[in-house]
Amino acid sequence: MFQLNSIALLQFKNYTNRNFVFPEKVVAICGKNGVGKTNILDAIHYLCFTKSYFSSSDAVNVQQGAKGFRIDGNFTRNGNDENLVCILRENGKKEFSVNGELYDKFSKHIGLYPCVVIAPDDAVLITGGSEERRSFIDALISQLDPEYLKQLILYNKLLQQRNSFLKTAAERGALDESLLAVLDEQLIPAGNFLFNKRRDAMVAFLPKVKRLYTDIARREEPLSLLYESRLLEASFEELLQASRQKDIALQRTTLGVHRDDITLQLGSQPFKNIASQGQRKSLLFALKLTELEVLTQEKKFPPLLLLDDVFEKLDEDRISNLLAQVCGEKGGQVFITDTNRDRITQHMEAIHTPFHLIEL
Template sequence: MFKLDDISLIQFRNYSHARFSFSRNVTGFCGKNGSGKTNLLDAIYYMCFTKSYFGKTDMQNAQQGKQGFRLDGQVTLKDKCHQIACVLRENGKKEFGVNNENYTRFAAHIGKFPCVMIAPDDVAIITQASEERRKFIDYTISQLDATYLQTLIDYNKLLQQRNSLLKQLADTGKIDENLMEVISAQLVAAGNFIYARRSQFLEEFIPVVLNLYYSIAGNEEKLTITYQSHLKSNDFKNILLKNKAKDIALQRTTQGIHRDDLELGLEDCPFKTTASQGQRKCLLFALKLAEFEVLLQHKGFPPLLLLDDIFEKLDETRMKNLLFKVCIENKGQVFITDTHCSRLKEALEQLQVAHEIIAL
């Protein structure tokens, strides 16, 4: 069992100094907009990922007018207590550690205390460009496989280096061909590893998403999810050679695993242009709950589940299906935010699930 016992926030967003303890598996945070519900969820996420879920820089997470912040939390994992601490100093230096031992590489923390967040803006995974779907896939696999995360970090650095050489060639007409060859070879090796790992993961992941979608939506709409990659039909080394002239002209590496995508379809049409808002929400929840289930299967314990304003844009039936999934079938710890205390309380009481509601 993995459980967050308590968390304290000092100068984090709108919190000067606050501490919260959690005694139930299901905790609701309710209050008006601007009361700090989402900030509290993000602080919990921060403890698991060493950064904000919403892409804020470290300094942007400090309370307005302050130069730093501190987060402390106690978690219980497999009957052992762990103290997690994050400090952002006034000079901008961040320290992050567990049990009084700070990391030299923050990436080493990812996956130790797994967490899944569902927020309103996550619909971008479905409606926006491929980068959002790649990021979602990468964050999930990174919680399962530290080697994948490090290889992904290496790939992105190599991609930047190759693109810089391409720009240099376009600007000056000169390039270090030996260096380009070395960087391209390393890029190919890293890209091949990432493609193989993504393919393996998605073979397991996609059927879980489809089953969850049908369960939440309550019907049998024909949903399709297909992994698209340039590496499916060609060797990565050949791809780079074939596109070299194009890459030079555009000053960037035009093909590779950094362009991978999940193609989403509904009744043989593109999902993003066909689906209703309710269907988009159902697919979003299916993707995120599939992430939860795969993490549970591989870790042997459920990750934390953070649900931010999930009551918006879902009808009553779909909401009941979702809450049943996350609060009854799920044996892990769930945190839910809502602007209406009475609505949240009534929904949890109808499920007859043990819970606590914290008004902010």
């Protein structure tokens, strides 16, 4: 069992000092736009990932006029009651503790309290560039494998060092080949580790996404999903050697796992170019719900599912199908935001699922 029982927000976004309790497995948070529905979901994400889902800066989440925030959550996990606290101090330092024990590295927390978010801006997974889909892959595997996250952090650090070295060499007009070789030797093992983990994960993951997309769309479509990496064609060492002169000229590392992608196609054309709004939404749900399924299988309990304003562009049948799938007996705790109280109430009653309603 994995459930968030309550959360307390102090100087977090629009909440000065507010407590919420979550006695049911399904929690509906209703209210007009701008009243703070999404802010509750973001606070939950902070407790699961030590950071915001919607912004890269902690400072922007401090209530206007205040100098820090505190998020306090009480969970039940594997039969144990656990207290998680995230604090942003006045000096900008962030602290995170579980049952009073502070983390020395936030990365140690990732994967212990799994969570999946579906929000309107997630459409960039379908319409955006490769970075968005890479981040999605990384977030999934990092929740499953702590060593993956460790190697990802290392790779990004080494990549930044290599790029800085290339830029400095260009500015000085002199390149130390031996030092570049050392950087390559350090970068290659981390890159190979990430590639092998991604390749193996995607071999199992992408067919599941395709099957779920078909279920959601309720018809067969010529959808193609492929993991794309230049390391499928050659070793990382060979790629770095082949691109060395180009890297020197452009002052950055042009090949490597930091360029990996998932190619999405419908027939022979890019999915985003010809897919309808409904098809895009269906593929987004398929990706996210497959993530939910994989995490459930690996963790032996379902993650938290945060659904932020996902019903606005769905027809009634799709809403019912989605809720029936994620709010069933085998599902975990679900938090849903909606502007329409009657809509969410009618749908929850239709699938005979008890729920807790929070009106803001």
